[in-house]
Amino acid sequence: MRHAPLSLSLSMILAAGTLAGCQPATLPISDTPPASAPAASVASDARFEQVAESLLMRALERSPEWSIYSGRYDNAEKLTIPDAARRAEDLAFARAALAELEAFDPQQLPASQRIDHMLLGNQFESAIxxxxxxxxxxxxxxxxxxxxxxxxxLNTPYAAEDARLRTVMQRIDRVPEYYAAARANIEDPTTEHVELAIVQSRGALSVFDDELRKRIAASGLESAEKTAFNQRIDDARGAIEGWIGWLEDKQAQLATSGDARSFRIGEAQYERKFAYDIQSHYSAAELYRRAVEEKEQLHARMDDITRELWPKYLAGTAMPQDRLERIGMMIDHLSAKHVERGDFVDEIKRQIPTLAEFVREHDLLDQDETRPLVVRETPEYMRGSGAGASVSAPGPFNPTADTYYNVSPLDAYTDEQAESFLREYNHWVLQVLNIHEGIPGHYTQLLHANKSPSLVKSLLGNGAMVEGWAVYSERMMLEQGYGGQEPEMWLMYGKWNLRVVTNAILDYAVHVRGMTEEQAMDLLQREAFQEETEAVNKWRRVRLSQVQLTSYFTGYAEIMDLREQRRQALGEDFDLKTFHNRFLSYGNAPVSAIAELMAEQYPAQ
Incomplete structure (x- = not known):
């Protein structure tokens, strides 16, 4: 399960990026310099703030797509055409931006601005x-x-219905040109990404369906506008259908030739992508080794719990000598306890308020009760990537919009597949999933993030921090007593946490070490105890993405390390709620940067 993409390479942001936004937090960072600060330093700080904001505003203006996902609709009627001319402009913009940043010495900036400088530099360098x-x-x-x-x-009420419809009508005018540029760009596609594009493009047609035409008919648009709008829908559908047909031809060519580009990106590109995307003090290879060690430790803890539970559930069954076999038998036995297929989405809706109440009762962090989480079925155009659940949050410029918990329905599954899925998300694991995606995981973190006074940290978010917080929140909730300290819950948490660990192992092993499908399925099913449906989806996902699967474990490990460092530094003065609120107040900065800021602004006495 994953959160909808929070940040992309800046080349994609400038062209047609999708940046999920956030929502306000507490305990804002003060960048106000002390009264004794030299005037030159104060002036430099102010200049940097102006340059940073200017760069962001210019980037947003250049990318209507990024603006829309950030909750800013000033240029929403414009569609970026991703052609060669645009890429040349993006490259020039990134280089010019780096030149502007080079005018500042990061070591002379306050801590918070130092981090903004680093985030901006990383994004523009990665764009190139x-x-x-x-x-x-x-x-x-x-x-x-x-x-x-x-x-x-269409779905965000940021303006009146007629105004939004007119914006969409203008925006889709150049859809045929957009897909013509896409066809011109694709030179050497992978089979896997062609397949994904076909699935998602078919889903895109559902956005331009009869429901939209009904909204147009019922609107206050002029008759001529309605006619023009419907014609543009026809043209857009025709362009998408033509794109799908072109992709299907490409798919057939690749199948015939047998020499399609490999989805594996190799060690050199993987390490560089890891450095840009994750921004960790670990290298990719170091993170891989730590994950392998953590897998061994998890197996040992899960074995202890299995031995404890054996007399309760499997007293009449001989305990196997093999550790993984006996853990797997216990998990298999417990997994039979799950929600009915038809009640899956309703059960998720039921659990969200329960999680919020637990956080309130235990005073774990601040929440915003005015912005409830909306559970919905995943829109069709978002399906097909292998992620069964995600959160779509409003951008920082539209903080009052709804946050959606997208849950993929089980309609397309056979009875056997549905049972496998439900066993994977059994009674205990489903609760951990809802902590991760909802409260106090992604949803809560994203509610906090936009109250960071730094737009840089909100808009150029670090995926490892975001995913790491969701994983950390699972462990923290159980530590604080959610689930009643049941060994069954801790065993299933171990199985769930093995996902995080094996995500990191799998991603590196597949893209760098050449792990085969057979080896991947063995890792996922035998060593991580995943059901076949989940393992198949993960194998699909690892072929469609690179590095992102490592973000969960990297961020989680770094947050756990930071919490314990703060606990040791503060001693009796350490307060968990204060730690959480302060951590979340820094927006979506890398964990290493947050650690630096916390040490500087909240030093141990």
């Missing part, structure tokens, strides 16, 4: 690398899809 070296614009056709922004404009 993504465009010139990684070049996924040329081999990943799933990058091209106009449905997301259109759906967001």
């Amino acid at each position: 690398w993504y465009q010139q070296q990684f070049r996924d614009w040329a081999w990943d056709p799933s990058n091209y899809n106009v449905a997301g922004t259109v759906a967001l404009l």
